[in-house]
Amino acid sequence: MKKVGVFLVLALLIIGVLGVQAQTEPVELRIAWYDDGNEGAVLRDLLDRFEADNADIRVVIDTVPYTSILEQLPLQVEAGEAPDMARVSAGERYRGFYLDLRPYLTDPAYWEESFPAAALQWLRGADEDGTEIHGFPNQFTVTGPYINRTLFEQAGVDVPSDNSDEVTWEQWTEAAAEVAEATETYAVAIDRSGHRFAGPAFTQGATYFDEEGNITIDTPGFRTMAQMLIDWHTNELTPAEVWLGSGGTYAPGAPFFVSGELAFYMSGSWQIGNFATNIGDAFDWEAVPNPTGPGGSTGMPGGTAFVAFAQTEHPEEVARVMEYLASVDVYREFVERTLFIPGHQNLGEIDYQTDLPAAEQSLQVFASEALKLSDQAYELQYGSNAFAVNNPVRDRLTQAIIGELSLDDAILRIQEDIDAALAAAAAS
Amino acid sequence: MTSTSPPTESKLDKRTDSSLGGLFKPIGGLFAALYRGIINVVDFVMHPLQDRLGVRGMAYVFVLPNLLIFGIFIVFPMLLNFYYAFTGGTRLFPQDRPFVGTENLETLFTCGNFFDPNTCRTDIFWRAVMNTGGYVVAQVIFLILLSLLSALSLNRKVVGRGFFRSAFFYPVLLSPVVVALIWKWILQQDGLLNGLIVALGGERVGFLLNAQWAQVWAVVISVWAQMGFYTLILLAGLQAIPAELYEAASIDGANLWQSFRRITLPLLMPTMFVVIVLSLIRAVQVFDQVFAFTGGGPGTATTYMVQFIYETGFSNQTNQYGLAAAASLVMAFFLLLLTAIQLRLGRRSDVT
Numbered sequence: 001m002k003k004v005g006v007f008l009v010l011a012l013l014i015i016g017v018l019g020v021q022a023q024t025e026p027v028e029l030r031i032a033w034y035d036d037g038n039e040g041a042v043l044r045d046l047l048d049r050f051e052a053d054n055a056d057i058r059v060v061i062d063t064v065p066y067t068s069i070l071e072q073l074p075l076q077v078e079a080g081e082a083p084d085m086a087r088v089s090a091g092e093r094y095r096g097f098y099l100d101l102r103p104y105l106t107d108p109a110y111w112e113e114s115f116p117a118a119a120l121q122w123l124r125g126a127d128e129d130g131t132e133i134h135g136f137p138n139q140f141t142v143t144g145p146y147i148n149r150t151l152f153e154q155a156g157v158d159v160p161s162d163n164s165d166e167v168t169w170e171q172w173t174e175a176a177a178e179v180a181e182a183t184e185t186y187a188v189a190i191d192r193s194g195h196r197f198a199g200p201a202f203t204q205g206a207t208y209f210d211e212e213g214n215i216t217i218d219t220p221g222f223r224t225m226a227q228m229l230i231d232w233h234t235n236e237l238t239p240a241e242v243w244l245g246s247g248g249t250y251a252p253g254a255p256f257f258v259s260g261e262l263a264f265y266m267s268g269s270w271q272i273g274n275f276a277t278n279i280g281d282a283f284d285w286e287a288v289p290n291p292t293g294p295g296g297s298t299g300m301p302g303g304t305a306f307v308a309f310a311q312t313e314h315p316e317e318v319a320r321v322m323e324y325l326a327s328v329d330v331y332r333e334f335v336e337r338t339l340f341i342p343g344h345q346n347l348g349e350i351d352y353q354t355d356l357p358a359a360e361q362s363l364q365v366f367a368s369e370a371l372k373l374s375d376q377a378y379e380l381q382y383g384s385n386a387f388a389v390n391n392p393v394r395d396r397l398t399q400a401i402i403g404e405l406s407l408d409d410a411i412l413r414i415q416e417d418i419d420a421a422l423a424a425a426a427a428s
Numbered sequence: 429m430t431s432t433s434p435p436t437e438s439k440l441d442k443r444t445d446s447s448l449g450g451l452f453k454p455i456g457g458l459f460a461a462l463y464r465g466i467i468n469v470v471d472f473v474m475h476p477l478q479d480r481l482g483v484r485g486m487a488y489v490f491v492l493p494n495l496l497i498f499g500i501f502i503v504f505p506m507l508l509n510f511y512y513a514f515t516g517g518t519r520l521f522p523q524d525r526p527f528v529g530t531e532n533l534e535t536l537f538t539c540g541n542f543f544d545p546n547t548c549r550t551d552i553f554w555r556a557v558m559n560t561g562g563y564v565v566a567q568v569i570f571l572i573l574l575s576l577l578s579a580l581s582l583n584r585k586v587v588g589r590g591f592f593r594s595a596f597f598y599p600v601l602l603s604p605v606v607v608a609l610i611w612k613w614i615l616q617q618d619g620l621l622n623g624l625i626v627a628l629g630g631e632r633v634g635f636l637l638n639a640q641w642a643q644v645w646a647v648v649i650s651v652w653a654q655m656g657f658y659t660l661i662l663l664a665g666l667q668a669i670p671a672e673l674y675e676a677a678s679i680d681g682a683n684l685w686q687s688f689r690r691i692t693l694p695l696l697m698p699t700m701f702v703v704i705v706l707s708l709i710r711a712v713q714v715f716d717q718v719f720a721f722t723g724g725g726p727g728t729a730t731t732y733m734v735q736f737i738y739e740t741g742f743s744n745q746t747n748q749y750g751l752a753a754a755a756s757l758v759m760a761f762f763l764l765l766l767t768a769i770q771l772r773l774g775r776r777s778d779v780t
Contacts (some may be wrong), residue, residue: 203670247723421746427517
């Protein structure tokens with residue numbers, strides 16, 4: 001009898017300990033994340049502080065390559081294996097799978113006041129009366145070029161934008177080619193991306209969308225820019241590795257710029273942190289305004305959103321993490337340390353944490369560029385049919401560069417690919 | 429000749445007295461008990477089953493686990509793939525996908541001229557088909573020839589034969605992605621080979637940026653990586669040929685070429701047939717190594733059928749699972765056709 005009593009006491013003790021353990025075990029939330037620069041480290045730091053104040057939540061950041069976010073996350077989400085939260089650049093791809101945070105937020109009005117309506121709508125989809133809140137833009141980006149001023153000086157070539165506010169793509173190419181010849185470097189490069197190509201194409205007068213949102217690619221402006229890209233390759237002005245050496249995926253030209261081998265590099269504001277870290281003051285670099293052309297002067301808007309997925313088992317905890325990261329002080333610190341252009345409208349004065357004049361100057365340039373973006377550029381980023389455009393442009397132009405297709409055929413194929421993608425999406 | 433004498437009594441005493449020996453005894457007992465336990469459990473389940481199904485019926489019970497694995501991971505996905513090939517849209521789950529009949533197959537086969545991909549609706553697919561065809565022919569021919577040559581060399585009594593056999597086989601042990609990365613470091617613009625060319629006063633060559641070069645290197649690295657495996661199979665085939673035949677041929681005055689043509693080649697044909705079947709199937713399925721090596725570029729120069737299927741289904745901005753599944757059906761048909769032709773030829777060569 002005594003033995004049975006001891007056994008019972010022990011059993012109760014074990015159950016009690018396990019029960020207490022189960023109660024105190026924090027809820028684990030996972031974020032699918034990718035890094036352009038130091039933002040993952042900054043996020044971790046901010047979340048460590050959150051966890052210290054919220055012992056019941058533990059947040060794990062799963063850092064993956066950007067291509068995984070583009071290619072694998074959509075599949076993962078559709079298959080029912082979504083992470084709790086993610087950083088995404090193609091917010092429209094996950095419509096229908098997002099968590100509506102509104103019921104869990106302490107102050108939904110704060111979100112509507114703090115973030116642009118278009119950014120919140122981007123995640124909702126076509127229903128313009130929707131009031132759901134699925135996440136927030138944690139970074140706003142603008143595409144635009146950088147120059148290596150040191151190379152221009154070494155070559156004795158004037159930087160065209162020093163003397164004129166309106167420099168064309170042709171003038172930049174000519175000047176950069178002179179620099180490249182004198183310094184035995186590359187003149188010009190643009191990331192292998194349909195999104196990056198779009199700004200220059202719009203500048204040259206291309207229009208992708210008519211008033212109803214229908215897409216027509218074949219315009220004189222598009223042809224001008226496409227031919228220029230082909231000519232850069234033919235004349236060996238650009239490192240061929242970027243567009244020809246990467247198969248069918250996105251490829252940045254940044255490594256050539258960072259290593260000082262490139263005079264003029266068309267990319268975007270998200271590179272500032274990368275350049276501040278990896279170039280620093282090793283040579284003089286800076287952002288310059290987007291070139292001008294028949295279509296005006298525009299880059300492309302873009303950015304990433306921090307979103308929550310409906311498949312989460314812990315919506316309340318997810319909402320607490322999102323509220324923390326979206327709060328003014330935390331958001332401001334995030335952008336100050338990552339050198340991001342914020343997607344938050346009410347941050348007040350931002351004191352970017354860099355002493356590097358090049359980084360400060362570049363941030364100012366991109367802030368100005370954000371005010372010049374064209375309607376076509378916004379439609380391509382946020383329009384409901386825009387998802388079908390960028391990859392065919394990228395892949396078919398590559399075929400034209402390598403000589404598999406003529407430019408005429410490439411343009412024809414881009415249009416066919418876009419139409420096929422839209423038809424497939426419509427069938428769903 | 430040495431013989432091992434039985435252990436003397438003193439040695440036996442030492443052995444039984446040692447602490448290790450004492451340890452083994454209970455461990456052995458434990459294992460025996462465990463074994464008996466497992467057998468009893470198995471018997472507890474199997475005995476009534478055998479009573480019910482009979483001895484012949486038990487055969488099905490034993491193959492059931494394997495059949496289940498085969499069914500779940502091979503047959504079910506194949507059937508699902510077949511179904512997907514006749515559905516459209518971009519949704520993942522079958523119940524969300526509209527049935528479109530043969531539309532996907534028609535899309536693939538809408539071509540003005542099958543030898544000119546530019547006239548085809550899905551030009552990339554036909555480029556991939558032609559690239560795969562070229563790759564298969566070049567890769568299999570070089571692979572078989574070089575494997576045969578190396579097997580013949582390694583079958584001779586050469587100095588360091590063991591070392592060379594290991595050296596030839598070593599690349600087979602490497603992961604395809606590792607092979608791709610090694611060769612990428614060698615062949616890229618700032619790679620080892622271009623460094624050497626520049627050091628010797630030459631100009632850098634775009635080995636991975638020129639379509640023809642990229643296609644050539646895709647074949648070269650796959651031959652390098654796989655040759656050891658086929659060399660080994662052919663070597664085994666060569667060693668199975670009786671030495672007496674060569675001795676007799678030599679007595680009859682046959683030279684090396686005649687011995688090779690009249691003895692080695694005919695007797696090696698069954699092995700060669702296996703090698704050809706295996707290498708052909710593997711070549712048609714080419715993907716991972718080249719995908720890591722060139723990404724399918726430049727342009728679509730090294731895009732092969734499996735890559736087309738993967739990208740159409742999983743990595744484009746709109747995932748067209750139906751079209752990808754239809755393309756995989758076409759590829760399966762090609763593979764079946766190839767295998768059937770080879771089986772027929774194989775049977776004929778067996779008869780002759």
